[in-house]
Amino acid sequence: MRRLRNITPRQAILLAGASILGAAIGGSALTGHLGLALAVLGAVLAALAAGLVLVLHRLGTLGREQRKSQREQRAVLDQTQRRVLGAVEQMLLTAGDRHRELTELLATQQKAAANGTDRLLRAQTGEVEALVQLFQGFSPRAPMPSSGGFALNPTDLLDLLHLIHTRQPRLVLELGSGTSTVWIAYALERAGGRLVSLDHDPGYAEKTRIALAAHGLAEVAEVRDAPLRPVVVDGRTFPWYDVESVADLREVDLLLIDGPPEKTGKDARYPAMRVLEDRLADTATVIFDDAHRQDEAEALRKWVETIEGLTEEGEARGRHAVLSYRRIVRQLTPAE
Structure with missing residues (x-):
């Protein structure tokens, strides 16, 4: 069913x-x-x-x-x-x-x-x-400041002091003060020269002055406050050291370009040779730190191409480049 x-x-x-x-x-x-x-x-x-x-x-x-x-x-x-x-x-x-x-x-x-x-x-x-x-x-008379951070490294410092020893500059102008200022002052004390260092940072400049005084080098080296001011170079405006800070300087035998710092602006160090060429001795040496960086390498190229009498001494050694400057004096031909 x-x-x-x-x-x-x-x-x-x-x-x-x-x-x-x-x-x-x-x-x-x-x-x-x-x-x-x-x-x-x-x-x-x-x-x-x-x-x-x-x-x-x-x-x-x-x-x-x-x-x-x-x-x-x-x-x-x-x-x-x-x-x-x-x-x-x-x-x-x-x-x-x-x-x-x-x-x-x-x-x-x-x-x-x-x-x-x-x-x-x-x-x-x-x-x-x-x-x-x-x-x-050298036998420092007080503890030396550190060579680390933004200071010239020992290799570059050794080369710089060797140039001072061999070329015996009477007047050295340094852009940017610090550890290198003390070492250069020791070398110039021995060579019988004088150092003027510029710094845009008053606090850092004072620290360098204190270090120079501690080493008994205040008579050899002078640190000047040089705040950054607008300067016109090649039609461009750059923040650069107050030109009044070097108004009294003539016959600079050795120029060390280690400032302004990169953070202050693009091509921060380019104005240096344009502003200071007339203050160099007829025969001078230029040390350009951080020449391996892009902005500095470009500035170096433009200087060598456009400034008569400026030549690079071989390739850059370490982080710096060494340049020789010889002033070109052109005699005027009297009109007939």
């Missing part, structure tokens, strides 16, 4: 038809109409045969469709597998290339780091050696 309740309407109709046909055949046989019963039975059997043929045809169609679907699914699966394998292979190749690149980059960085460390150690060794030579050459 449970199964009968679950049959579909179509199945119920077929079941009812079969029951009616069965009843008709049975009734015909019982009433003596045997021929009619056989005819009805033959019709039923023919219908069953036709139905069976249709079912078999339908099953064959379903089988073919299933096989076709399986072939299509197999083709899709094969194509998907090939794509997945291709993608995995490409990933492995890319990963291999990336691993090789990273390995090479790491090796390069390690080599660069090793070279950088080696250069740093050599540079530190050079600075220590220069510092030892500085103290061997």
